[in-house]
Amino acid sequence: MDSELLVELLEQVRKKRVGVAQALARLRHLPFEDLGFAKIDHHRALRQGFPEVILGQGKEVREIAAIVRVMRRRKSSILVTRVDAQKMAHLRRLRTGLTFHLSARAASWSAKPIKIVGKGAVLVVCAGTSDIPVAEEAAVTATLMGNRVERLFDVGVAGIHRLLENRPRLDAASVLIVVAGMEGALPSVVGGLVGKPVIAVPTSIGYGASFNGLAALLGMLNSCAAGVTVVNIDNGFGAGFAASLINRV
Numbered sequence: 001m002d003s004e005l006l007v008e009l010l011e012q013v014r015k016k017r018v019g020v021a022q023a024l025a026r027l028r029h030l031p032f033e034d035l036g037f038a039k040i041d042h043h044r045a046l047r048q049g050f051p052e053v054i055l056g057q058g059k060e061v062r063e064i065a066a067i068v069r070v071m072r073r074r075k076s077s078i079l080v081t082r083v084d085a086q087k088m089a090h091l092r093r094l095r096t097g098l099t100f101h102l103s104a105r106a107a108s109w110s111a112k113p114i115k116i117v118g119k120g121a122v123l124v125v126c127a128g129t130s131d132i133p134v135a136e137e138a139a140v141t142a143t144l145m146g147n148r149v150e151r152l153f154d155v156g157v158a159g160i161h162r163l164l165e166n167r168p169r170l171d172a173a174s175v176l177i178v179v180a181g182m183e184g185a186l187p188s189v190v191g192g193l194v195g196k197p198v199i200a201v202p203t204s205i206g207y208g209a210s211f212n213g214l215a216a217l218l219g220m221l222n223s224c225a226a227g228v229t230v231v232n233i234d235n236g237f238g239a240g241f242a243a244s245l246i247n248r249v
Helices: 004-016 020-027 044-048 060-073 086-094 129-142 155-164 165-171 186-191 206-222 238-248
Strands: 032-034 040-043 078-081 100-103 106-109 121-126 149-154 175-180 197-204 228-230
Touching: 004 020, 004 197, 020 197, 040 060, 040 149, 044 100, 060 078, 060 206, 078 129, 086 100, 106 129, 121 165, 121 186, 121 238, 129 149, 129 175, 129 197, 155 186, 175 186, 186 197, 186 206, 186 228, 197 206, 197 238, 206 228
Parallel strands: 121 149, 121 175, 175 197, 197 228
Antiparallel strands: 032 040, 078 106, 100 106
16 A cells, blocks of 8 residues: 555545444555465555565565465555566566566556656666666666666667767666676766766676676775665666656656
């Protein structure tokens, strides 16, 4: 339940369209509902502005489906991250009603049309096409959280002219999410070009000495460009969430 649904329910009680007992029944599972294998935090949308997100990695399909069913009954917006193609196929067969975002390895459901609450655009920039799954996870997350999202892909430092050609788009964005693997240089370059918050996302893409993203992570943490903050390796969701919070201010 989010703040809009709670206000609507309280208004219905005030106008005597819904009885107190009926309203209490709807609120009974706040702040969480115990499914045995999971405790769903129905209160999170009231606290943070977006419901609990389901991490698909490590969960059985039946567990994901059970959580989705409960959240849909509560009319919560749903985002499932780290869903591989096999799990997507099983979830389709279970008719969960989810929309699948193949490139982002994610699935979603909205009880109502997404309302834009962000003050400006979130621009998701990624270095190479191999980084797109993480970039798309960030883009899908920011979109579902009510932002206008734009994408600028395959503009890594190996061909810096591709990035510089898009200076107007960089300048127009309110928040930038910059995704890169290998040595992770792109966020530093972007951070030196703009006066906006830059959220850097290291990916696990790269050859042996990239150490599954550790080299990119350390490079971003040591950026000499001011205004660059860093999330964990492959954490597109975290970047999209943080960008959304910034974009609301």
